[in-house]
Amino acid sequence: PFQRSSGILLHPTCFPSRFGIGDLGKSAYEFIDFLEASGQKLWQVLPLGPTGYGNSPYMCFSAIAGNPMLICPDLLIEEGLLTQNDVSDSFHIFPIDSIDFDRVIPFKTKLLRIAYENFKRSPSKEFKQFIQKEAKWLDDYAFFMAMLEANPADKWNQWEPSIAKREPKAIASKTQELQDGIQFHQFMQFIFFEQWSKLRAYANEKEVQIIGDIPIYVAHNSADVWANPQNFM
Numbered sequence: 435p436f437q438r439s440s441g442i443l444l445h446p447t448c449f450p451s452r453f454g455i456g457d458l459g460k461s462a463y464e465f466i467d468f469l470e471a472s473g474q475k476l477w478q479v480l481p482l483g484p485t486g487y488g489n490s491p492y493m494c495f496s497a498i499a500g501n502p503m504l505i506c507p508d509l510l511i512e513e514g515l516l517t518q519n520d521v522s523d524s525f526h527i528f529p530i531d532s533i534d535f536d537r538v539i540p541f542k543t544k545l546l547r548i549a550y551e552n553f554k555r556s557p558s559k560e561f562k563q564f565i566q567k568e569a570k571w572l573d574d575y576a577f578f579m580a581m582l583e584a585n586p587a588d589k590w591n592q593w594e595p596s597i598a599k600r601e602p603k604a605i606a607s608k609t610q611e612l613q614d615g616i617q618f619h620q621f622m623q624f625i626f627f628e629q630w631s632k633l634r635a636y637a638n639e640k641e642v643q644i645i646g647d648i649p650i651y652v653a654h655n656s657a658d659v660w661a662n663p664q665n666f667m
Contacts, residue, residue, distance in 0.1 A: 441476025441645075442469065445491065446504050447533060453521070453545075454528030454538040458629040459506030463636060470640040477637060479646040482630070484579075486656070489535045492649045495579060496657045498571045500626035503538065507545050509629055515549035550621045564624045571657075572623060577605070578657035580615035590660040600661070 449456030449465065456462075469477060483494030484501045491501075510516040528534060553561075565572060578590065585593060596604035609616065637644055652658040659666050 437475075439475035439643075441474045441478060441642075443478040443480075445480045446482070450530070452528075453507055453542060455503055455533050455535075455542070457504050457506040458626075458633050459508050462506075462633055466633075466637045466640055466642055469637075469642050475642060477642055477644050479644060481646065481648055483649070486653055489533075493653050494649060494656065495582070495653065496571070496575045497648060497652050499575050499623055499657070500630060502546055502622040502626060503542055504630075505542070505546065505622065505625050506629060507542070507549075510545075510549045510625070515552045516545060520545060520548050546622055546625075547618065549625070550618050553621060554617075560628075561621070561624050564627070565620050568623070572620060574661035575623070575657040576616040576619040577609060577612070578660055579619045580612040581608070583615055584612060589655040598660075600663075 444465065445456075446458060446462060447456045449459075449461035451457055451459070451461060466477065469475075481491040481494060482500055482504065483491065483496055484499050485491060485503075486493050486495050494501075507516055507521050511518065511521070528537065581590070581593060581597065591598055594604070597608055634644055
């Protein structure tokens, strides 16, 4: 039976970070150490999905994908995908008591793009296994995000009708056109889940369970709705 337990609610974006937004790096591990030392058994998080307009965790582009803004650049440095020079301009430019999303998102996206370009030179077999294993949701999500970037002013129902209605020939053609953007989003999901899985494993080693919630409804402008129109009116 589930034993009576206590814990703390804290979204990872709240951790201190020199990159303007909390992430899955050192501060997250230190928080788990704190929970263990204080006898806490639960860490409650809010949804971890890629946020859409308004940057709310309850309004995500996907109910399954992870938010790339939670990826820790310091861990990418350890992997050799970034250098200290790449992140040197992150010092002293972000507020310490709030998140300036308008500055954080382009800055971290730039870092992730640099990491992706370095990763492309020698993709790991783990990455290839990841995109095959998660293809059921990842293919649609990566395509959806690449389309949003190519058409930033439009929601999916404003795309060209053949893409909005998911006509196979049109999707196949557009996939070739957006191939690099699609793979970039696959890469970010691979890195997110790699970092998140290691953090979860560390928490479980400390006998800390991670609990949380999901958005009650999926967002209209999301990969979920675009890819599964039969489920929505």
